[in-house]
Amino acid sequence: MKRSESERGFTLLELAVVIAMIGVMAGIAVPRFVGLNDSAEAAACRQNQSEIRNACTMYIMDDTNPNPGHYPAQVGDLVPRYFDAEPECPVVGRYGYDPADGTVTCGEAGHGT
Secondary structure (H helix, E strand, O other), rough: OOOOOOOOOOOOOHHHHHHHHHHHHHHHHHHHHHHHHHHHHHHHHHHHHHHHHHHHHHHHHOOOOOOOOOOOOOHHHHHHOOOOOOEEEEOOEEOOEEEOOOOOOOOOOOOOO
C-alpha cells in the first residue's frame, strides 16, 4: 500500500523495533537499580549500628548513667536522650544487642560491620 505525502506516522515494524530497544534497556537498568537499593539499605543499617555503638559509649561516660561504667541494658534505654526513636534496620527491624560489651548486630546477611 502506497502512502501519500500527507500521511505521516510510524510503521508497525518501526514501532516494534523501538519497543524492543526499550525492553532491552529496561532489562539492563532494572537489576542495577535493585542492586543500588540493597546496597543503600546495607549502608543505612551499618550507619545505624555505628550510631548505637557511639550512643552506648556516651552512655558509659554520662554523669546521669544509673550504672556508671556499664553499657545500657537495652537499646531502648538510649531513647530519648540520644535518639528520637530506637534505630531500626531498614530490612529486618530490630537489632541484636549484647549489654555485656555493647555489641550491636543485624540478622540480615551483609549488614554487619
